[in-house]
Each structure stands twice: as C-alpha cells, then as structure tokens.
Amino acid sequence: MNPIVIGVEAKNFPSNRIAITLFPFILIRKDRMKDKCLRKHEEYHWNEIWKWGKYTLGLGILVWYILYALLLIWPKYRRNNEPWFHPMESEAYKIEWRCQEERSR
Numbered sequence: 001m002n003p004i005v006i007g008v009e010a011k012n013f014p015s016n017r018i019a020i021t022l023f024p025f026i027l028i029r030k031d032r033m034k035d036k037c038l039r040k041h042e043e044y045h046w047n048e049i050w051k052w053g054k055y056t057l058g059l060g061i062l063v064w065y066i067l068y069a070l071l072l073i074w075p076k077y078r079r080n081n082e083p084w085f086h087p088m089e090s091e092a093y094k095i096e097w098r099c100q101e102e103r104s105r
C-alpha cells in the first residue's frame with residue numbers, strides 16, 4: 001500500500017501548516033508538492049501509522065492519532081513550542097533535515 005498524496009490550496013490549510021498525514025492520505029500544500037524532503041517527513045508518519053494498523057485490524061491507526069494528540073502535552077514540546085519536540089515528530093524532522101542537508105550539498 002502507498003500513500004494517496006493530495007495537493008491542497010494554501011487557503012484551505014490552517015495558516016501554519018504545510019502538510020498533514022491523514023491516513024491513508026497525505027495532504028500537502030499545492031506550492032510545496034515538489035518538496036521531496038517534506039514528502040519524506042510525511043511518508044515517515046504514514047509508514048509508521050501503516051505499521052501500527054497492519055497487525056491490529058486498523059485499530060493501531062486510531063491509537064496512533066490518539067497518542068499523538070495526548071503527547072501534545074509533552075513537557076518539552078510545551079516548553080519549546082516547536083513541532084520537532086513532539087516525541088512522534090523528532091524522527092520525522094531528522095529525516096527531513098538530513099534530506100535538506102544532502103540537497104544543499
């Protein structure tokens with residue numbers, strides 16, 4: 001199974017967002033559709049959600065989103081107010097930044 005990637009007009013995205021994974025979809029702001037590193041970030045989430053759901057009759061997908069929402073109160077994330085401090089975002093950002101670094105070489 002592969003993600004279904006959909007481009008969304010910027011005006012339809014909440015102002016500070018450029019992409020979101022709503023399994024089985026990945027929604028990306030239209031002007032950022034060609035951003036390979038952003039896609040890698042979202043694909044990391046997508047693959048994790050897919051894995052969680054695979055052996056749990058899809059229940060893991062719901063659990064992933066519930067856990068994600070619960071971890072929004074993670075102290076380090078709350079304190080710093082940067083998305084990469086969310087425990088389920090740190091790896092996704094590492095992948096995105098590594099990709100950007102390689103791209104800029």
Ligand SMILES: [Zn+2]
Pocket residue numbers: 041042045089092
């Ligand atoms: Zn993310």
